[in-house]
Amino acid sequence: MKYLHLKKKLLTSLVLTFLSTNIMADNINVESDIEASRFLTQATFGPTIKDIQELKEMKTYEKWVDTQIELPYTKMAPKIYSMRGDLLTEAHRQAVWWNTVINEKDQLRLRTAYALSQILVTGFSKGFAKKEYERTAYYDILIKNSFSKFNTLLKEVTLNPIMGQYLSMLDNKKAVPQKNTHPDENFAREIMQLFTIGLSELNPDGSIVLENGKEVASYTQKDIENLARVFTGWQLNSRKDYISQMKCNETFHDSNQKIILGKKIEAGLTCEDDLDRALQILTTHKNTSVFISKQLIQKLITSNPTPEYIKDISDIFKESQGDLKLVIKGILLHDEARIERNKKSSIFGKFKEPMIRLSAFYRATNTISRLRKSTPVKVFIGQTYLDAGSVFNYFRPTYKVDPSSIYVTPELQIATDSILPKTSNFLEKKIFNLTCKVNNLKLCIKLEDELIWVKDDVDRFINHYNLLLFAGTMSEEMKSEVENYIKSFKYPTSNKKSKTVEQISRKRASHALFLMMSMPEQNFQQ
Amino acid sequence: MNSRRNFLKKLAITSCATLLFKVDSLAVEKKLSKIQIDNTDKSLVFLMLNGGNDSANMLIDKEDEAYKIYKESRPNIALNEDELIEFEVNDSKYAIHYKLKNIFKMFERKELAFVANVGTMIKPIKKETFETTEKPPYLYSHPTQRAHWQSMEPLEFLKTGWGGRISDALDISRNENLPLIYGIGTKSLFLKANNSKAYIFDNAGVIDFKRLRSSNIYTSRKDFFKKINDNTNSNTLVNLYRDLQYSTVEKSIKIENILKQSEIIVDIKGHSTLTKNLMLISKIISLRAEFGLKRQIFYLNTSGYDTHHNQKSNINSLYNNLDTSINTFNEQLKSLGLYNNVLTFIGSDFGRTITSNETGTDHGWGGHYFVFGEAVKGGEVYGNMPSLKLGSSDLTNRHRLIPTTSLEEYLYPICRWFGLNNMNIKEIFPHYEALTNKEDINYVEKKLDFIKDEYLI
Numbered sequence: 001m002k003y004l005h006l007k008k009k010l011l012t013s014l015v016l017t018f019l020s021t022n023i024m025a026d027n028i029n030v031e032s033d034i035e036a037s038r039f040l041t042q043a044t045f046g047p048t049i050k051d052i053q054e055l056k057e058m059k060t061y062e063k064w065v066d067t068q069i070e071l072p073y074t075k076m077a078p079k080i081y082s083m084r085g086d087l088l089t090e091a092h093r094q095a096v097w098w099n100t101v102i103n104e105k106d107q108l109r110l111r112t113a114y115a116l117s118q119i120l121v122t123g124f125s126k127g128f129a130k131k132e133y134e135r136t137a138y139y140d141i142l143i144k145n146s147f148s149k150f151n152t153l154l155k156e157v158t159l160n161p162i163m164g165q166y167l168s169m170l171d172n173k174k175a176v177p178q179k180n181t182h183p184d185e186n187f188a189r190e191i192m193q194l195f196t197i198g199l200s201e202l203n204p205d206g207s208i209v210l211e212n213g214k215e216v217a218s219y220t221q222k223d224i225e226n227l228a229r230v231f232t233g234w235q236l237n238s239r240k241d242y243i244s245q246m247k248c249n250e251t252f253h254d255s256n257q258k259i260i261l262g263k264k265i266e267a268g269l270t271c272e273d274d275l276d277r278a279l280q281i282l283t284t285h286k287n288t289s290v291f292i293s294k295q296l297i298q299k300l301i302t303s304n305p306t307p308e309y310i311k312d313i314s315d316i317f318k319e320s321q322g323d324l325k326l327v328i329k330g331i332l333l334h335d336e337a338r339i340e341r342n343k344k345s346s347i348f349g350k351f352k353e354p355m356i357r358l359s360a361f362y363r364a365t366n367t368i369s370r371l372r373k374s375t376p377v378k379v380f381i382g383q384t385y386l387d388a389g390s391v392f393n394y395f396r397p398t399y400k401v402d403p404s405s406i407y408v409t410p411e412l413q414i415a416t417d418s419i420l421p422k423t424s425n426f427l428e429k430k431i432f433n434l435t436c437k438v439n440n441l442k443l444c445i446k447l448e449d450e451l452i453w454v455k456d457d458v459d460r461f462i463n464h465y466n467l468l469l470f471a472g473t474m475s476e477e478m479k480s481e482v483e484n485y486i487k488s489f490k491y492p493t494s495n496k497k498s499k500t501v502e503q504i505s506r507k508r509a510s511h512a513l514f515l516m517m518s519m520p521e522q523n524f525q526q
Numbered sequence: 527m528n529s530r531r532n533f534l535k536k537l538a539i540t541s542c543a544t545l546l547f548k549v550d551s552l553a554v555e556k557k558l559s560k561i562q563i564d565n566t567d568k569s570l571v572f573l574m575l576n577g578g579n580d581s582a583n584m585l586i587d588k589e590d591e592a593y594k595i596y597k598e599s600r601p602n603i604a605l606n607e608d609e610l611i612e613f614e615v616n617d618s619k620y621a622i623h624y625k626l627k628n629i630f631k632m633f634e635r636k637e638l639a640f641v642a643n644v645g646t647m648i649k650p651i652k653k654e655t656f657e658t659t660e661k662p663p664y665l666y667s668h669p670t671q672r673a674h675w676q677s678m679e680p681l682e683f684l685k686t687g688w689g690g691r692i693s694d695a696l697d698i699s700r701n702e703n704l705p706l707i708y709g710i711g712t713k714s715l716f717l718k719a720n721n722s723k724a725y726i727f728d729n730a731g732v733i734d735f736k737r738l739r740s741s742n743i744y745t746s747r748k749d750f751f752k753k754i755n756d757n758t759n760s761n762t763l764v765n766l767y768r769d770l771q772y773s774t775v776e777k778s779i780k781i782e783n784i785l786k787q788s789e790i791i792v793d794i795k796g797h798s799t800l801t802k803n804l805m806l807i808s809k810i811i812s813l814r815a816e817f818g819l820k821r822q823i824f825y826l827n828t829s830g831y832d833t834h835h836n837q838k839s840n841i842n843s844l845y846n847n848l849d850t851s852i853n854t855f856n857e858q859l860k861s862l863g864l865y866n867n868v869l870t871f872i873g874s875d876f877g878r879t880i881t882s883n884e885t886g887t888d889h890g891w892g893g894h895y896f897v898f899g900e901a902v903k904g905g906e907v908y909g910n911m912p913s914l915k916l917g918s919s920d921l922t923n924r925h926r927l928i929p930t931t932s933l934e935e936y937l938y939p940i941c942r943w944f945g946l947n948n949m950n951i952k953e954i955f956p957h958y959e960a961l962t963n964k965e966d967i968n969y970v971e972k973k974l975d976f977i978k979d980e981y982l983i
Contacts (some may be wrong), residue, residue, distance in 0.1 A: 065626075126836075126840075137910070165833075168834040168835045171835075172883070173883075173884060176884075179601050179602060179882075179884075180598075180599060180600065180601060180881040180882070180916065180925075181602065181881065181882055181883055181884050182879070182888070182924070183883060183884055183888065184834050184883040184888065185885065185888045186832075186834045186888070189666075189667070189889070193667060199664050199667065199670070214663075214681070215663060217663065218665060221665070221666065221924065224666075225924065229941075293678070303763070327978075338968075346760060346761055346762045347761070347762050347763055348761070349761060349763065351763070351767065363887065381782050389779065389829070390576075390668075390829075391671055391682055392668070394600065396669070401766055401770065402766060403685045403686050403718050403719075403720065404685075404720060407762075407763070409763060409766065409767075412766075412767065412770065413713065415767070415770060415771075416709075416713055416726040417725050417726040417727070417774045417777060418711075418726055418727065418728030418732075418733045419731075419776045419779060420770075420773065421733040421734060421735045421770055421775075421778055422728075424735055424736075425733075425735065425736045427738075428736060433737065475759075477757055478757060481753065481754075485741075485743055487741070488742040488743050511739070511741065515750075515754075518750070518751065518754055519754050519757075520755075520759070520764050520765075520767045520771060521757075521759060521764055522755070522769040523767060524761065524763065524764045524767065526761055
């Protein structure tokens with residue numbers, strides 16, 4: 001009875017949060033192309049004209065989010081499995097990701113999965129060289145559970161053998177006193193530090209709890225040692241099976257009592273019961289809702305969310321028991337994300353992640369992706385997927401480019417003196433090679449109307465890409481700079497061979513796109 | 527004329543950004559006194575072994591009893607006698623890992639010294655007072671401990687690094703604003719400063735912006751970026767990025783032009799990334815006159831030391847690479863006539879647990895390190911070799927080494943060599959004084975005088 005009452009109360013409060021308090025912009029109409037593009041920049045791998053129109057036809061952002069949540073979800077593992085005639089390499093795995101984010105419809109889910117893959121990180125590890133299919137299957141867990149309960153997602157991640165190997169929980173055994181061995185603490189430490197509660201006690205608004213001016217550690221070495229004992233006994237389901245969930249061999253499991261974060265797990269439980277209890281303790285810890293919600297806001301909307309924004313989303317996380325679809329919906333519909341750009345603070349927004357910036361460029365240029373192999377772009381742009389240098393991801397959510405500032409700029413951690421020129425050179429190579437040979441297993445970048453506009457209606461060409469690549473942030477000065485540049489490439493006055501005309505149009509388009517992609521404003525979403 | 531205009535423009539951007547930016551009051555550095563240096567050329571190289579080096583297998587106490595204890599304490603991980611290079615110094619027996627054969631030769635030639643059981647601390651500590659003594663926050667965690675090595679201010683993370691602070695404080699003439707701190711293939715908190723900007727080299731050297739394709743408007747890529755950068759935006763963060771991008775354009779052109787003047791080949795087939803990075807450092811040092819700098823500071827790292835599993839085979843290949851790279855670098859410095867001007871030291875997140883989890887070891891605390899260069903009084907083991915007996919006063923309950931030497935004490939002689947006086951050191955390392963006051967700690971004092979006396983005047 002008591003439980004039912006509680007549940008009812010929670011559900012009511014959720015409805016209240018959404019409908020009556022006006023925190024959420026659920027009833028806000030999609031007013032303009034620019035606002036639609038801005039929203040899609042936050043929620044997808046890049047706006048397209050078609051998606052902008054669809055969003056406007058749906059009238060509200062909420063309708064779009066609900067529709068996205070209901071879409072069948074993409075599975076990437078079967079796609080790479082279908083390539084198994086080749087000796088599978090990392091290039092195949094990358095190709096599948098590009099084909100997916102450029103072509104598939106379930107954009108919000110895919111965007112969320114990419115964010116989650118940078119929180120629940122698995123990068124390259126020894127022995128992964130021939131596990132491209134298995135690693136793709138790990139990513140599929142993230143896609144599948146992007147709108148699940150956080151606890152469900154975390155359990156699948158924990159029992160996945162790729163994660164098992166990456167953070168050495170696989171084959172972790174209970175202590176053997178005669179040999180002075182102890183359970184491996186790797187997974188126990190990182191699941192707390194990075195996947196759930198974080199290093200220090202947090203207030204509900206995301207600020208760090210200070211006692212006498214000092215941070216308060218959210219867990220102790222004792223907690224790690226106890227939790228490490230929970231994660232013992234897990235082995236591969238069968239030899240070489242890095243896809244099925246790990247199974248437990250109770251003989252290597254430490255079934256004695258554990259105390260984790262002040263909560264007791266009694267002795268004598270099975271591996272899985274122990275695990276369920278521990279994950280329950282971690283995911284319901286007061287930090288987890290704040291820690292995860294804030295990072296998801298930073299991944300989608302803004303690097304420096306206000307305390308109110310963090311608290312609102314963290315409340316949704318808590319009240320819905322970590323229901324990620326409500327969390328993501330709350331993040332996108334929140335006033336702070338939706339209020340018109342010109343009313344925003346001077347620090348609102350975030351730098352684009354290099355992979356998302358690149359995918360958005362492809363989607364803005366009508367690209368069809370039928371890649372079979374794709375060189376990992378990390379060496380050029382500092383990021384790929386599933387290839388962070390360590391479990392601490394490509395960049396930390398706390399990175400500041402300016403040490404004296406209170407504002408973080410996470411994505412700029414990879415904007416180094418070597419990556420900036422490499423990114424620019426890489427973009428140049430792509431942009432001056434806008435081709436579409438459909439039968440090639442390459443990216444097919446299609447400029448059609450755009451080539452007409454760049455010749456006959458330069459304003460339209462610029463406005464088109466101002467909408468798709470900048471979500472409308474180009475100033476008049478920037479536009480006129482592009483216009484002058486385009487017009488400096490002249491068409492021949494006589495001898496109008498159509499081939500020459502097309503060549504110059506392509507030249508104009510490439511130079512203009514490269515100029516636009518190089519503008520600092522292009523790399524920032526607000 | 528041009529550079530003056532850029533400079534003025536930069537100033538304008540900076541002051542504008544400062545006005546708009548909320549400044550974190552905690553982050554405002556205490557004013558640093560100038561570091562006055564002599565006229566010699568000196569370069570400092572900080573090599574970080576990322577992940578936490580299991581140095582209890584790098585340097586081993588080979589006294590009969592100690593070796594027996596070592597084998598008992600880590601039965602799955604301990605090295606057998608055929609995996610050791612044994613030696614004797616001052617009537618004490620030691621051994622180092624057999625893959626470090628060139629490093630051992632450097633040690634024998636007195637070019638390299640080991641420093642035992644060094645670790646992050648805020649106050650001197652011993653086992654009896656372990657619970658009550660203030661310790662660095664978040665011990666045994668990668669990012670915090672690595673940040674401690676880099677910032678030396680564990681109570682205010684993410685601010686500046688000690689390399690950056692030294693760069694800010696150096697009283698040195700700077701040629702055309704060329705940076706004197708460099709990351710090789712990596713950024714680091716170590717390099718972060720309030721005023722000096724580090725340059726981050728790519729593994730292969732400088733990455734320059736490609737030439738601009740024929741254009742009727744822009745004369746070069748630099749010009750192209752300059753025009754773009756003439757805009758300003760109402761968003762403060764965008765302006766920060768604008769500054770960042772343009773400063774990279776300017777620096778990469780300047781530095782590439784300097785590097786072109788040397789014929790040293792860095793990117794040699796078959797060499798590891800670590801070797802290539804160290805070769806790049808030798809090249810940059812050899813161009814010191816062209817850079818116009820009397821002091822340079824380098825940071826680089828090498829990864830894979832987080833050996834939770836398969837410790838033995840992983841360490842074998844890691845040490846093999848480390849040994850080859852360091853030897854190649856050392857020989858290169860000699861052949862370029864730079865050996866007398868360079869000091870290199872290693873760091874790592876932490877040491878690892880003495881006991882194992884079967885095939886690997888966990889995050890620990892104290893660890894052994896080494897330093898090499900002409901200024902080093904090599905062929906010695908400095909600091910105190912700990913007892914690995916389970917339950918000994920050198921180990922925590924979960925068998926991590928309790929460090930007997932602080933990072934500050936390890937870095938003190940290195941910084942003195944570089945030109946810092948005692949006052950500079952106290953300012954750069956805010957916990958230095960608290961750490962050298964050891965009245966309450968009565969362990970056997972062994973002086974860490976691994977730098978030749980003539981550099982400490």
